[in-house]
Amino acid sequence: MDLCLVIPSYNRTDLIAHTIESALNQTMAFKQIVVVDDASTDDTLKTLERFGDRITVIASTKVGVQEARNIGVRAATTPYVTLCDSDDLLQPSHVEIISSWLDSHADCDAIYTNHQPFNGDVVQVDTFSRAPQDFFEGAHREGNFLTAIPDLYVKTATFQPLLVSGVTLKTAFYKRIGGFDPAFNGVPSEDWEFTLRVVRDGKVALYMDSITLIRRHPGNDSHNALRQRLGEVAVLEHALAHHDCPARYRPTFVAVMNRHRLWAFEQAFGTKKLRLAASIFPLLGERRQSFKFLVKSVLIRLYMATTRFKAPPAHVQYAEAVK
DSSP: OOEEEEEEESSOTTTHHHHHHHHHSOSSOOSEEEEEEEOOSSSHHHHHHTTGGGSEEEEEOSOOHHHHHHHHHHHOOSSEEEEOOTTOEEOTTHHHHHHHHHHHOTTOOEEEEEEEEEETTEEOOOSGGGSOTTTTTTOEEETTEEEOOTTHHHHTTTOOOOOSTTOEEEHHHHHHTTSSOGGGTTOTTHHHHHHHHHHHHSOEEEEEEEEEEEEOOTTSGGGOHHHHHHHHHHHHHHHHHHSOOOGGGHHHHHHHHHHHHHHHHHHHHHTTOHHHHHHHGGGOSOOOOSHHHHHHHHHHHHHHHHTTOOOOOHHHHHHHHTO
C-alpha cells in the first residue's frame, strides 16, 4: 500500500534531519515524503536541501502547523497519508506494518500507533501501557491491532494516547472530515480536536506496539502543563459546541473541563499570574470548600475589582501561561 509521509516544520534545523532519516530508513519505503516548512527563520530549509529529490519540500508563508499539514496532504498522490511532527521519529518497520494491515483492511480509515517518549538516549515506557485498566476493554483484537474500541471518543477526555505523529489516514477520509482546523493555531492540544473528529467519524485501528518515538524537549507544547490544560479545555469547549457530542458524553466532558480549570486557576494563582487566574476564576464550575480556597477567592475578586479586570481572549491566556 502506497503511503505519503507529511511533515510540517518550523525552525527545526537541529532536529528535522533525524526525523527525515528515520522516514528514509524504512524496511518498506514511503511513496512520497512531503515536508511543508511554515516560514522558518532558521536554517531549516538549508538542512532540507541535503536530502535532494528524495523528499518534496513546500516552502509556505506563515500559516501555522494545522494548515501546513493540510497543504502537505493536498500535495499527496497516494491513497493514504502518514503524519509525523518534525521532532519525532518512526521506527524502521513503521511503513511495512501499517501497509500490511491496510492491504487486508480496506475499510480502515485511520491507524494510530503506540509510541514511546524519549529524551536523548533515555526512552520511556510506552503510552498505551499507561492507559486505565478498562480503556481497551471490549475492543476487537487481531494480532497487535485493536479495532472497535467502545466509547473511544469520550475516553480520550480522561486519557489521550492518540497522537498525530505516526497516524496513518485515508487521504479521502482526511479531506472529508476537513483536515486540521486552522482556528486552533497556537492552541495547545490542537491535534486532539482533529483526533476527536477522526474517532467520531471513522473506522479506527490502534497498533499496540510502539513504532513511533515522541521527542520530549523544552520546545514541546506539552512541556508547559498549565498551557496544556488550557488548550484541553478549549478543545472540549469546541467539541461540545460543534461536534454534535452525544448527550451521554457531555457530563464527562464538563467534569473534565471543570477539573482542568480548577487546576489551572490554582497553578496560575500560586505562581502569581493573577491576570490569568482572574480570567479563569469566573468560569470555574466547581470550587473547593476549603479555607485556603476561600482566601484565594476573596483575593482574586479584590484584584478584579481594583484593576477593573476584563478577561483577555483565549490566545492571550495561552501567552500569559508561559510568562
